[in-house]
Amino acid sequence: MDVDPAKTAVVLIEYQNDFTTDGGALHDAVKGVMDDSKMLANSRRMADEARKAGATVIHAPITFAPGYGELGNHDKVYGILKGVIDSTAFVKGTWGAEICDEMAPAESDIVVEGKRGLDTFATTNLDFILRSREIETVMLGGFLTNCCVESTMRSAYEKGYDVITLTDCTAATSAEEQQAATSQDYPMFSQPMTSDEALGMLKGSGEVVDASRAYSG
Amino acid sequence: MDVDPAKTAVVLIEYQNDFTTDGGALHDAVKGVMDDSKMLANSRRMADEARKAGATVIHAPITFAPGYGELGNHDKVYGILKGVIDSTAFVKGTWGAEICDEMAPAESDIVVEGKRGLDTFATTNLDFILRSREIETVMLGGFLTNCCVESTMRSAYEKGYDVITLTDCTAATSAEEQQAATSQDYPMFSQPMTSDEALGMLKGSGEVVDASRAYSG
Amino acid sequence: MDVDPAKTAVVLIEYQNDFTTDGGALHDAVKGVMDDSKMLANSRRMADEARKAGATVIHAPITFAPGYGELGNHDKVYGILKGVIDSTAFVKGTWGAEICDEMAPAESDIVVEGKRGLDTFATTNLDFILRSREIETVMLGGFLTNCCVESTMRSAYEKGYDVITLTDCTAATSAEEQQAATSQDYPMFSQPMTSDEALGMLKGSGEVVDASRAYSG
Amino acid sequence: MDVDPAKTAVVLIEYQNDFTTDGGALHDAVKGVMDDSKMLANSRRMADEARKAGATVIHAPITFAPGYGELGNHDKVYGILKGVIDSTAFVKGTWGAEICDEMAPAESDIVVEGKRGLDTFATTNLDFILRSREIETVMLGGFLTNCCVESTMRSAYEKGYDVITLTDCTAATSAEEQQAATSQDYPMFSQPMTSDEALGMLKGSGEVVDASRAYSG
Numbered sequence: 018m019d020v021d022p023a024k025t026a027v028v029l030i031e032y033q034n035d036f037t038t039d040g041g042a043l044h045d046a047v048k049g050v051m052d053d054s055k056m057l058a059n060s061r062r063m064a065d066e067a068r069k070a071g072a073t074v075i076h077a078p079i080t081f082a083p084g085y086g087e088l089g090n091h092d093k094v095y096g097i098l099k100g101v102i103d104s105t106a107f108v109k110g111t112w113g114a115e116i117c118d119e120m121a122p123a124e125s126d127i128v129v130e131g132k133r134g135l136d137t138f139a140t141t142n143l144d145f146i147l148r149s150r151e152i153e154t155v156m157l158g159g160f161l162t163n164c165c166v167e168s169t170m171r172s173a174y175e176k177g178y179d180v181i182t183l184t185d186c187t188a189a190t191s192a193e194e195q196q197a198a199t200s201q202d203y204p205m206f207s208q209p210m211t212s213d214e215a216l217g218m219l220k221g222s223g224e225v226v227d228a229s230r231a232y233s234g
Numbered sequence: 235m236d237v238d239p240a241k242t243a244v245v246l247i248e249y250q251n252d253f254t255t256d257g258g259a260l261h262d263a264v265k266g267v268m269d270d271s272k273m274l275a276n277s278r279r280m281a282d283e284a285r286k287a288g289a290t291v292i293h294a295p296i297t298f299a300p301g302y303g304e305l306g307n308h309d310k311v312y313g314i315l316k317g318v319i320d321s322t323a324f325v326k327g328t329w330g331a332e333i334c335d336e337m338a339p340a341e342s343d344i345v346v347e348g349k350r351g352l353d354t355f356a357t358t359n360l361d362f363i364l365r366s367r368e369i370e371t372v373m374l375g376g377f378l379t380n381c382c383v384e385s386t387m388r389s390a391y392e393k394g395y396d397v398i399t400l401t402d403c404t405a406a407t408s409a410e411e412q413q414a415a416t417s418q419d420y421p422m423f424s425q426p427m428t429s430d431e432a433l434g435m436l437k438g439s440g441e442v443v444d445a446s447r448a449y450s451g
Numbered sequence: 452m453d454v455d456p457a458k459t460a461v462v463l464i465e466y467q468n469d470f471t472t473d474g475g476a477l478h479d480a481v482k483g484v485m486d487d488s489k490m491l492a493n494s495r496r497m498a499d500e501a502r503k504a505g506a507t508v509i510h511a512p513i514t515f516a517p518g519y520g521e522l523g524n525h526d527k528v529y530g531i532l533k534g535v536i537d538s539t540a541f542v543k544g545t546w547g548a549e550i551c552d553e554m555a556p557a558e559s560d561i562v563v564e565g566k567r568g569l570d571t572f573a574t575t576n577l578d579f580i581l582r583s584r585e586i587e588t589v590m591l592g593g594f595l596t597n598c599c600v601e602s603t604m605r606s607a608y609e610k611g612y613d614v615i616t617l618t619d620c621t622a623a624t625s626a627e628e629q630q631a632a633t634s635q636d637y638p639m640f641s642q643p644m645t646s647d648e649a650l651g652m653l654k655g656s657g658e659v660v661d662a663s664r665a666y667s668g
Numbered sequence: 669m670d671v672d673p674a675k676t677a678v679v680l681i682e683y684q685n686d687f688t689t690d691g692g693a694l695h696d697a698v699k700g701v702m703d704d705s706k707m708l709a710n711s712r713r714m715a716d717e718a719r720k721a722g723a724t725v726i727h728a729p730i731t732f733a734p735g736y737g738e739l740g741n742h743d744k745v746y747g748i749l750k751g752v753i754d755s756t757a758f759v760k761g762t763w764g765a766e767i768c769d770e771m772a773p774a775e776s777d778i779v780v781e782g783k784r785g786l787d788t789f790a791t792t793n794l795d796f797i798l799r800s801r802e803i804e805t806v807m808l809g810g811f812l813t814n815c816c817v818e819s820t821m822r823s824a825y826e827k828g829y830d831v832i833t834l835t836d837c838t839a840a841t842s843a844e845e846q847q848a849a850t851s852q853d854y855p856m857f858s859q860p861m862t863s864d865e866a867l868g869m870l871k872g873s874g875e876v877v878d879a880s881r882a883y884s885g
Contacts, residue, residue: 521793521800528800561737564781565781567793574792574796576782576783579785583740584741
């Protein structure tokens with residue numbers, strides 16, 4: 018997998034205060050994994066260096082109107098979106114929904130709008146923007162390792178992108194989930210690697226062991 | 235086709251000053267058809283009455299960052315999106331990109347974000363919101379009759395919605411295009427009707443002639 | 452728009468006996484336009500020459516199970532799919548659903564399966580195959596000019612492909628529809644041209660006038 | 669979550685000899701988990717009883733042309749699709765690609781065509797058929813628990829279906845993956861349950877504990 022910075026986008030998923038920052042509605046749930054891997058510092062460095070290397074940096078925050086009216090009859094909502102409603106996270110106009118200071122978009126970055134579901138491709142213009150800019154490689158980081166990042170990874174692979182998952186730029190609600198997602202699922206739909214390895218590839222000195230896995234593996 | 239207001243959404247496409255209002259970048263191109271059918275007054279009444287009847291009203295404006303960076307290398311852009319760039323229309327933060335006063339969203343309305351392409355379904359969370367709210371019927375109006383409204387109609391039909399096109403709430407850049415789209419293409423993918431007829435259906439007194447057409451027709 | 456045969460696919464939509472051949476369920480409806488432009492001979496030549504030039508040739512037939520069970524409750528079907536049911540066209544296993552002899556797939560061609568709707572992208576693996584093969588340019592021909600070919604054109608443009616519509620390889624149910632679609636809608640979402648012009652581009656001697664059109668046009 | 673058999677589809681993913689049967693290219697990889705849960709017998713019973721209850725049964729096999737030409741340049745293929753190529757599985761026309769005898773489609777079943785990718789929605793007409801038939805609930809079983817079944821589950825949730833995952837009708841390549849997927853990921857995007865519980869719901873005596881999980885969980 019060759020990486021051309023001009024054809025690469027780093028897609029940063031849900032670096033919003035409700036996840037990233039003390040006092041955020043869901044911060045306590047992910048704090049453990051975040052601290053273990055220093056994912057926020059890694060992500061910040063990744064974004065900074067990727068911009069310098071000439072890659073496109075894209076932010077994909079998730080937001081809902083006050084009251085979560087987009088989700089219809091709340092009695093029928095189940096699964097992770099019920100969790101979002103119950104946590105009162107990601108409400109447009111609140112501090113919790115803002116992208117955190119550490120990951121504030123630079124002027125040249127793109128912020129995709131409209132994310133309501135989990136797979137970033139499903140409810141935003143991400144694919145349109147990637148195609149328009151002739152992006153071939155996407156590098157993914159953010160929250161949660163096995164929820165939005167994984168759904169986005171699966172769709173990116175399905176759509177024919179070269180997908181790199183930045184394992185030390187992701188966080189889940191437990192070490193077990195972090196481990197299971199990155200070791201079992203990520204290799205089927207991406208090349209999982211650390212941000213250091215990814216930056217090496219962006220800068221041309223990359224040397225990455227093929228982590229892909231056969232069904233039988 | 236039965237219409238239940240609780241399962242109906244009126245989707246209003248690109249009622250932005252650049253189309254609707256004197257001085258808008260593309261207003262002169264559509265002014266003729268708009269005046270002929272009084273589409274703006276019809277659309278306003280449609281939205282007002284639909285809200286009263288209990289339907290969901292959804293706005294789908296199109297916007298671009300200053301410089302149209304989302305569209306990548308402009309030398310490679312062709313077709314209608316090249317037309318948008320050349321016209322300098324729909325730039326976020328400008329008056330031209332704002333929804334016009336006549337069609338200002340009510341508090342209970344939903345504004346879908348992220349529209350960059352022509353088909354509203356392709357680059358927004360429209361489908362997600364419609365599904366979440368258990369919408370079965372969509373009523374479409376806006377600009378251009380044979381561009382964004384038609385692309386959205388085609389996808390809505392493909393996705394299994396009952397589609398009603400509000401012929402006197404649409405406008406194209408010429409009477410010929412208005413006529414060709416509404417008489418030749420719309421019946422294949424929708425029930426085309428006037429806003430009066432659609433309001434009749436929403437209010438329960440609807441009586442509509444089947445306008446669908448066989449291939450051989 | 453540069454054209455590299457290795458990155459080009461000619462997508463041939465519904466060249467099935469029900470459309471193309473005497474005795475086909477819908478042949479009489481399109482025979483007039485087919486004869487006017489000799490679209491079948493043009494399409495055959497286009498496919499043959501495109502293969503020789505190294506392009507991928509893809510066939511997209513539409514089929515339904517006997518009884519059209521995929522379409523659910525027929526009382527609720529409207530628009531063009533109702534037309535299909537009423538015409539009894541495209542039933543799997545019948546002569547009418549077979550690709551016609553003139554356009555029989557070569558061994559190196561790809562036949563996409565599963566087409567039930569109008570937009571070829573919506574119900575088949577077309578996008579997956581195009582992405583996997585790194586196709587950048589799609590050239591479209593087939594039936595109907597303003598129905599399946601147009602829906603496929605609109606989605607291909609939305610997905611970022613360079614789209615060429617082969618105007619003399621398409622047919623509609625009337626000269627008016629043929630004219631309206633190719634002159635009014637096609638330039639917004641494609642470069643419309645004759646098969647001769649497209650073959651010129653595939654063979655490297657292409658010189659094409661920009662047919663794109665501004666909103667204000 | 670109420671279940672109406674007339675609005676329910678059981679979607680059976682890749683019950684093909686290459687997975688299910690001694691001698692199949694990938695059977696050894698999944699045999700352990702299959703035997704542990706008796707997933708094939710459970711799936712057979714599920715399909716039989718679901719038909720009797722009036723639900724739609726849909727089969728989603730994956731196939732490739734001999735030589736896997738749909739996947740383009742094989743040097744660039746990575747991840748799970750590289751695993752498929754290397755295993756020589758699922759080649760159209762071979763015994764390995766056939767649906768196994770135990771799960772042979774009944775005449776009233778629907779077989780979706782065109783599956784090439786992992787998410788069944790991405791490359792087939794599954795969504796079109798579900799919408800046309802007014803299906804609201806999908807029940808998922810098949811291979812692999814954390815690959816195609818999971819990708820299909822994630823998209824079904826995103827598209828607004830009520831999703832039930834039939835945990836004892838799925839198999840992965842290890843007990844660890846089976847456990848991680850069904851306990852960590854499935855509850856975010858579905859109601860995971862056994863086939864017995866799902867049949868209880870289909871038959872109207874269902875009583876299911878809410879397995880949904882908050883982000884903070």
